[in-house]
Amino acid sequence: MSANIEELERRRAAARLGGGEKRVAAQHAKGKLTARERLEILLDEGSFEELDMYVEHNATDFGMDQQRVPGDGVVTGSGTINGRLVYVFSQDFTVFGGSLSERHAQKICKVMDMAMKVGAPVIGLNDSGGARIQEGVASLAGYAEVFQRNVLASGVIPQVSLIMGPCAGGAVYSPAMTDFIFMVKDSSYMFVTGPEVVKTVTNEVVTQEELGGAVTHTTKTGVADLAFENDIEALLAAREFVSYLPENNRSGVPELPTGDPWDRIEDSLDTLIPASANQPYDMHELVRKVLDEGQFFEIQPNHGGNILCGFGRVEGRTVGVVANQPMVLAGVLDINASRKAARFVRFCDAFSIPIVTFVDVPGFLPGTAQELGGIIKHGSQAAVRLCRGDRAQDHRDHPQGLWRRLRRHGLQALARRPQLRLADRRNRRDGCQGRGRDHLPLRARRSRQDRREDQGIRRPLRQPVRRREHGLHRRGDLSALDPAAYCAGVAEAAQQAAREPVEEA
Numbered sequence: 001m002s003a004n005i006e007e008l009e010r011r012r013a014a015a016r017l018g019g020g021e022k023r024v025a026a027q028h029a030k031g032k033l034t035a036r037e038r039l040e041i042l043l044d045e046g047s048f049e050e051l052d053m054y055v056e057h058n059a060t061d062f063g064m065d066q067q068r069v070p071g072d073g074v075v076t077g078s079g080t081i082n083g084r085l086v087y088v089f090s091q092d093f094t095v096f097g098g099s100l101s102e103r104h105a106q107k108i109c110k111v112m113d114m115a116m117k118v119g120a121p122v123i124g125l126n127d128s129g130g131a132r133i134q135e136g137v138a139s140l141a142g143y144a145e146v147f148q149r150n151v152l153a154s155g156v157i158p159q160v161s162l163i164m165g166p167c168a169g170g171a172v173y174s175p176a177m178t179d180f181i182f183m184v185k186d187s188s189y190m191f192v193t194g195p196e197v198v199k200t201v202t203n204e205v206v207t208q209e210e211l212g213g214a215v216t217h218t219t220k221t222g223v224a225d226l227a228f229e230n231d232i233e234a235l236l237a238a239r240e241f242v243s244y245l246p247e248n249n250r251s252g253v254p255e256l257p258t259g260d261p262w263d264r265i266e267d268s269l270d271t272l273i274p275a276s277a278n279q280p281y282d283m284h285e286l287v288r289k290v291l292d293e294g295q296f297f298e299i300q301p302n303h304g305g306n307i308l309c310g311f312g313r314v315e316g317r318t319v320g321v322v323a324n325q326p327m328v329l330a331g332v333l334d335i336n337a338s339r340k341a342a343r344f345v346r347f348c349d350a351f352s353i354p355i356v357t358f359v360d361v362p363g364f365l366p367g368t369a370q371e372l373g374g375i376i377k378h379g380s381q382a383a384v385r386l387c388r389g390d391r392a393q394d395h396r397d398h399p400q401g402l403w404r405r406l407r408r409h410g411l412q413a414l415a416r417r418p419q420l421r422l423a424d425r426r427n428r429r430d431g432c433q434g435r436g437r438d439h440l441p442l443r444a445r446r447s448r449q450d451r452r453e454d455q456g457i458r459r460p461l462r463q464p465v466r467r468r469e470h471g472l473h474r475r476g477d478l479s480a481l482d483p484a485a486y487c488a489g490v491a492e493a494a495q496q497a498a499r500e501p502v503e504e505a
């Protein structure tokens with residue numbers, strides 16, 4: 001064997017060993033898998049193609065030149081899940097606590113760039129102590145690069161984060177910018193500053209679990225979407241979850257063959273919704289009966305339970321479901337429910353996933369906690385997202401499918417409601433064309449008119465439509481008035497009306 005190949009083999013073995021047997025054993029003792037073991041479960045067998053296996057950090061201070069591990073604490077590459085391409089990175093806690101160095105960040109950025117280029121989801125398995133302390137600002141700059149890509153990829157490709165260990169500092173900001181976060185109970189934590197820092201600064205005593213555990217984030221804060229018992233459960237759930245997601249914002253939703261007959265009749269739906277509005281019922285049951293094979297992948301089931309959000313399929317194709325839940329707080333809308341729905345609908349809108357809305361809501365939750373907590377802002381966000389979620393590319397036949405399914409099930413009452421959002425393809429000539437394309441990379445955003453302009457053909461001036469003209473004029477007339485004179489005129493008219501005798505009938 002040549003010396004080069006021997007060296008390559010040595011480095012490969014070192015990369016596979018990560019932080020060494022002792023640290024791997026410590027990882028296993030905590031019930032956690034290593035970075036590579038996790039990828040083996042997440043991806044289809046034998047599909048993983050690793051990138052940058054031999055990359056090492058470039059730090060020399062604090063004796064770092066003596067401690068180099070090939071791979072530098074993160075395993076990156078691509079693979080398939082049920083045959084569909086995904087890009088992945090998996091942080092290795094056994095190497096400097098999975099902390100992010102400059103090179104570590106470059107590896108993550110590379111897979112994110114590739115994912116954006118080919119239009120495939122990115123899945124991050126996070127297990128990191130944050131910025132690598134020994135590298136100082138170089139690692140912080142690394143985070144800047146990762147964050148920027150999180151933002152650029154938002155709405156272009158799905159981004160999913162699995163938090164699989166104690167993640168601190170910058171290691172929580174990046175996942176928070178992604179679309180969905182899964183956590184593992186008792187072994188994963190998310191906090192900007194840990195309990196020690198909290199104690200020092202505010203003198204509060206709090207455990208890791210209370211501050212940023214999976215239960216805290218999936219029930220109280222809503223930072224994470226789902227909590228699982230262990231690594232394997234989380235990884236298998238991620239595999240299932242990805243099957244609902246489009247590859248990118250132009251690919252359309254995936255379609256799976258379904259054994260659910262198109263003419264299935266659910267007689268129970270005729271009686272499920274009680275005649276009395278005061279009597280609650282479980283919206284889960286209704287949703288499951290409408291969706292293919294009763295499969296509903298619910299997001300944030302333990303947070304904002306008064307609204308249900310999740311994915312299912314109708315005639316084999318993914319739909320997003322937003323449904324009021326009369327079983328929790330009588331299905332009212334509050335801050336948590338509004339934020340949850342707004343975020344979910346925004347994702348569906350960006351990726352052209354049709355949304356089915358099941359509406360049964362008494363209104364917003366009254367109270368000082370809600371008003372002072374900003375229900376106006378959060379509630380309006382939910383409304384904005386729902387109103388904007390009105391487009392779907394390449395789904396022209398889907399709305400009919402949804403209508404058929406709902407009508408077939410005897411849900412006439414629901415189907416008649418105007419709120420039922422069956423996304424359709426719209427020819428956007430209302431001057432809002434920037435809206436639907438905000439999520440596309442710059443190149444894709446160039447319209448036909450842009451290309452015509454490249455050829456020297458001038459863009460025609462767009463005339464305001466008559467309806468808008470009237471509106472503008474009315475406003476113009478009002479704004480031309482002096483406010484004081486306007487108010488005086490109104491007051492005088494009121495006084496005169498009061499002086500005039502009331503005519504006898």
Ligand code: HXC
Nearest residue numbers: 096097099128129130131132133143166168169170171194
């Ligand atoms: C370098 C780190 C590290 C880090 C952990 N390690 N975090 N090395 N940089 N940020 C190393 C430890 O030195 C240790 O090395 C090994 O990883 C395991 O760590 P332990 O502490 O033994 O593990 P555990 O008890 O499970 O605690 C995990 C932890 C804790 C909660 C993550 O390590 C911790 O609090 N780390 C520091 C977190 C932090 O302050 N990060 C910087 C945030 S600043 P050995 O050799 O002993 O195995 C930041 C700014 C972002 O991120 C700003 C963005 C805008």
